[in-house]
Amino acid sequence: xxxxxxxxxxxxxxxxxxxxxxxxxxxxxxxxxxxxxxxxxxxxxxxxxxxxxxxxxxxxxxxxxxxxxxxxxxxxxxxxxxxxxxxxxxxxxxxxxxxxxxxxxxxxxxxxxxxxxxxxxxxxxxxxxxxxxxxxxxxxxxxxxxxxxxxxxxxxxxxxxxxxxxxxxxxxxxxxxxxxxxxxxxxxxxxxxxxxxxxxxxxxxxxxxxxxxxxxxxxxxxxxxxxxxxxxxxxxxxxxxxxxxxxxxxxxxxxxxxxxxxxxxxxxxxxxxxxxxxxxxxxxxxxxxxxxxxxxxxxxxxxxxxxxxxxxxxxxxx
Numbered sequence: 001x002x003x004x005x006x007x008x009x010x011x012x013x014x015x016x017x018x019x020x021x022x023x024x025x026x027x028x029x030x031x032x033x034x035x036x037x038x039x040x041x042x043x044x045x046x047x048x049x050x051x052x053x054x055x056x057x058x059x060x061x062x063x064x065x066x067x068x069x070x071x072x073x074x075x076x077x078x079x080x081x082x083x084x085x086x087x088x089x090x091x092x093x094x095x096x097x098x099x100x101x102x103x104x105x106x107x108x109x110x111x112x113x114x115x116x117x118x119x120x121x122x123x124x125x126x127x128x129x130x131x132x133x134x135x136x137x138x139x140x141x142x143x144x145x146x147x148x149x150x151x152x153x154x155x156x157x158x159x160x161x162x163x164x165x166x167x168x169x170x171x172x173x174x175x176x177x178x179x180x181x182x183x184x185x186x187x188x189x190x191x192x193x194x195x196x197x198x199x200x201x202x203x204x205x206x207x208x209x210x211x212x213x214x215x216x217x218x219x220x221x222x223x224x225x226x227x228x229x230x231x232x233x234x235x236x237x238x239x240x241x242x243x244x245x246x247x248x249x250x251x252x253x254x255x256x257x258x259x260x261x262x263x264x265x266x267x268x269x270x271x272x273x274x275x276x277x278x279x280x281x282x283x284x285x286x287x288x289x290x291x292x293x294x295x296x297x298x299x300x301x302x303x304x305x306x307x308x309x310x311x312x313x314x315x316x317x318x
Contacts, residue, residue, distance in 0.1 A: 002288065004074035011069045019062050026055075057310035064303030071295035076288040085191035087143050087179060088122065088282055089172040090115060090150075091131040093199040093228075095163040097244035100200070100233035103268055107200050107229055108159065110268035114275050115154050118196070119147050121279030127191075129175050130154065135162030135205050137171035143179040164206030165199055165250065172197070173219050193221045194260070194282050196275075200229040202247040209250050216258040224260035224282075225251040226274055 003009065092115060098108035122128055127143035130153050140153045172195045180190050195216070203209065216223050229246040236242075248264065255262035261281070265271035 001075050001077050001291075004076055004288075004290075006073055008069060008072035008074075011072065012066060015062055015066045015069060018065070022058055022062075053313040054310065057306045057313060060302050060306030060309060062306075064299045064301070064306060066299075067295050067302060068299030071292040071299060074290060074292050075295060076290050076292075079289045086126045086282065087129070087176055087191055087193040088126055089129045089131055089143070089175055089193075089195045090118065091133060091137070091168045091172050091195060091197040092154075092157070093134070093163060093165075093168075093201070094132045094157050094159050095134045095201060096159055096161055096237075097163070097201045097229075097233070097235055098159060100229065100235050100244050102230045102233035103228075103266070107233070108157075110271060111198060111228065112154055112157065114265075114268065114271040115198075116151050117272050118275035118279050119150050119154070121276050122282070126282070127179065129172075129179070131168060131172050131175060132157055133164050133168035133171070134160035135164055137164055137167040137206075139171055139175045142175060162205045163199065163201050163203050165197070165203040165254075166207035166209050166212040167205075168197060168199075169195065169212035169216055169223060169254070170207060172223075173215055173221060176221060177219070193219075195221060195223045196226070196278055196282070197223055197251075197254070198226040198228050198271075199251060200227075200233070200246055201244055203250065209254055213254055213257045216254075221258070222260035223254050223258040224278055225255040225262050226271070226278075227251045227262070227264045228271055230266050 092111060094108070098106070098111065100107050103110050119128065124145060124147075127145055128141075128147070128150055129139065129143040130141040130150050131137055131139050140157075141150050144150070176193045176195075180193070183190065212223075227246045227248045229244070231245045233244045233246075234241050235244050246264075252262040254260070261278070263274040263278070265274050
C-alpha cells in the first residue's frame with residue numbers, strides 16, 4: 001500500500017496526543033482518589049463510572065479518527081489490469097531438432113500446445129503475430145486480435161533445416177514496424193511491443209545475435225527468450241544419432257541485452273508455465289487503485305461505535 005498524499009499522516013500525531021491526554025486525565029483521577037482516604041464517602045459523592053467500558057468507547061473513537069486521517073493521505077494499492085494496447089510477436093523455432101523426443105511426446109508437439117496456451121492467456125485487445133524460423137524466418141501471421149488465425153497457423157507449422165535466431169528477431173521487428181505503420185497514432189503514442197522467442201538449439205545460419213540485439217535496442221523492443229529442451233536431446237538423421245543441446249547462453253544474452261526476460265523449460269509443463277507467466281507480464285500492467293473510501297467507511301464506523309458505546313454505558317457522549 002502506498003500513499004498519494006503522505007503528509008496528511010502527520011495528523012496522526014494529533015490523534016496520538018489526544019489519546020495521551022486521555023491517559024493523563026485517567027492517571028490524575030486515580031491520584032485524586034488515592035488522596036481521598038474515606039473510600040466509602042468517595043463512593044457516595046462520586047457517581048459510579050463505567051469502568052473499563054468507557055476506555056473501550058474512547059479507544060474506538062480514537063481508532064476511527066486515526067483511520068479517517070489515513071484516508072486523507074489517499075492510500076492506494078496496485079491492481080493488475082489488462083493492457084489496452086500492445087503488439088506481441090511470438091517467434092518459434094521449427095528446425096529439425098524440434099523432433100527430439102527428450103520432451104514428451106516431442107519438442108515440436110509440446111511447443112505447439114504451449115504456444116496455443118500463450119495465445120489464450122493474452123488479453124483480447126493485444127495484437128499478436130506469429131513468426132516461424134529455421135534456416136530462414138517467415139511472418140506467418142501479422143499482428144492481429146484474431147486468435148483463431150494464430151492458433152490455426154500454429155497447428156500448420158512445418159519443420160525445416162537449420163536455425164537462424166538472428167533472422168527471427170529481424171523478421172519479428174519488421175512485422176512490428178509494418179504493423180505500427182498502419183496505426184493512426186503519433187510516433188510517441190505507439191503501443192508497446194515485445195518479441196517472445198523460443199528456440200531449442202544453436203543458431204547455424206543467418207545474422208549474428210549481436211546484430212539482432214542492436215536492431216531490437218534501436219527499435220526499443222525487448223526480446224524475451226525461452227530455451228526449450230534438455231542437454232541430452234538427440235536427433236536421428238539417416239541412421240546417425242546427432243545431439244541437439246540448447247544454446248542457453250546466446251538466448252540469455254539476447255534477453256539481457258534487450259531488456260527482456262530469459263526462461264528455461266525442460267518439460268512440456270514447464271514450457272506452458274513459462275508462456276503463462278510471460279502472458280501475464282506482457283498482457284497486464286499494474287496501476288494504483290484508490291482505496292481511501294474504504295478507510296473513510298471504516299473510520300466512520302469505529303467512531304460511530306465508540307459514540308454509541310459511550311452513550312449506552314455512561315449516558316454521556318464521551
